[in-house]
Amino acid sequence: MSNSPCVLLGMSGGTDSSVAAILLQEAGYQVIGITFRFYEINSSVSYLEEARTLCETLGIPHLTYDARDLFREQIIQYFTEEYMAGRTPVPCTLCNNYLKWPLLTQVADEQGISHIATGHYVQKEVVEGHHYITCGADPDKDQSFFLWGLPQEILQRMILPLGTLTKTRVRAIAEERGFIQTARKKDSLGVCFCPMDYRSFLRRELGAEAFQPGRFVTEEGQFIAHHEGYPFYTVGQRRGLGIHLNRPVFVKEIRPERNEVILSSLQSTECMEFKLKDWRAIDAKELLACTNLAVKIRYRKQLNHCTVRISTEGFLQVILREPLTAVAPGQAAAFYSGHRVLGGGIIV
RNA sequence: UGUCCCAUGGUGUAAUGGUAGCACAACAGGUUUUGGUUCUGUUUGACCAGGUUCGAGUCCUGGUGGGACAA
Secondary structure, three states: OOOOOOOEEEEEOHHHHHHHHHHHHHOOOEEEEEEEEEEHHOOOOOHHHHHHHHHHOOOOOOOEEEOHHHHHHHHHHHHHHHHHHHOOOOOOHHHHHHHHHHHHHEEEEEEOOOOOOOOOEOOOOEEEEEEEEEEOOOOOOOOOOOOOOHHHHOOOEEEEEOOOOOOOHHHHHHHHHHOHHOOOOOOOOEEOOOOOOHHHHHHHOOOHHOOOOOOEEEOOEEEEEEOHHHHHOOOOOOOOOOOOOOOOOEEOOOOEOOOEEEEEEEHEEEEEEEEEEEEEEEEEHHHOOOEEEEEEEOOOOOOOOEEEEEOOOOEEEEEEEEEEEEOOOOEEEEEEEEEEEEEEEEOO
C-alpha cells in the first residue's frame, strides 16, 4: 500500500475531476485531492463541500488551498487590464499555464508527492525525450488548446485519466459507480469568475465611470455611430454593436488611445500572418522546422497550416497558408503537429 | 408653379391581381473551461381616404409626404 504511487489531483467539485479521482483510485494510485479556492461567486463554497464529500466517500485525503489573492492578482487584474488596453484576454490559458498547474506542482513538492493530475480532456506523449500534451480523445471536449505553455518539469509529472475518454463515457462511469448527482452536473460554462457578460463584470470591477463613449468608424476613419467605450468590444465581434447598416459588420480593430472601434466586412478582417509574444515551445528547433505545422487561434476551431520564424524583435511570426479572419490581439495561438502540442503564444 | 417617379417591419429591399418573403438589426435559446464566431427560434410591416374585383401591397381616383426634371 505505502509503495503504491502517490498523485495529487486538482478537484473542482465537478463531474470531470470527480471521475478522475475514481479512475486514479481504481488504477491503484494513492490519491490526494486538492481544491483550490480561486474565486467564489456570491461567496458560495458549495464546490468545496462537494469535493470534500467525494473524497470522504472514496476514503482519500482532501486539501484546500486558498489562492484567491493570487488569482485576483494574476488573472482578474490581467483580465481587466487587457480589456482596458484594447486587447482580448485569455484567462483560462493564463490560469492553466501560470497558476493552476504550477500551484499544483508546488503543493505536490511540499507534500512530497511525485505525480499531479486533473480532469482535463488531454493526453500525453513522449517523443525523443520531450513530454508533450496531445489532444483528448473526445474531439468535442479536447482542451489541449489551453495547455501550450507548460514546462517539462510539470509535463513529465502529469497524469491525465480522462484523456482517452469521451464526456459521455465519463458521465457513464460516474453513474455506474453510483455517483448520480456527480454524473448529471452541467458542464461549467464561460469564465469561472465571470459567468455573466464580461461587460457587466468590467463595470462592476472598474466602475461605470471608467468607460467613456467613443466612435465607431470605417476603415477610412469615417464616423458611423457612437459606442459605449472601446473595452466593451472585441475583434471579430458582430452582434451587440447597436447599429444597423443593412450589411453585417464586424469589429476589425480597437484603438484605445482614440477610443475608436473600427468596423468592416468579415473579409476585410482576413490576414495571412501575425506575431506572438510570450511564446513557448517544447522544442524550438522542432517548431521552426516542422513541415506539417498547424496553428489554432480559437478553442474548438479548425487548425490552419502555417510556418513560423523568429522575428528580429524576438516575436514568433506565424505565416499562414490560408487566411484567418478576425485575429484578435491578446488571444492565444497554439501549435500542433498532428495531435501533439508543440507550443504557443499570445497574439500581438 | 408645371410634369414625372416613389411610398412595404427599427433599417434596406422582394413578390404575372391569389398564404406579404429575404437581408441587416434587436431579443431569446443551444453550443462552450477565454472573448468572439456560429446554429436554432421569436417579435415587429402595406402613408391616408375612397373605388374596381370573388379577391388589391399590386389596378383606378383624390389627399399627404419624399425625390427628380422644368421654370
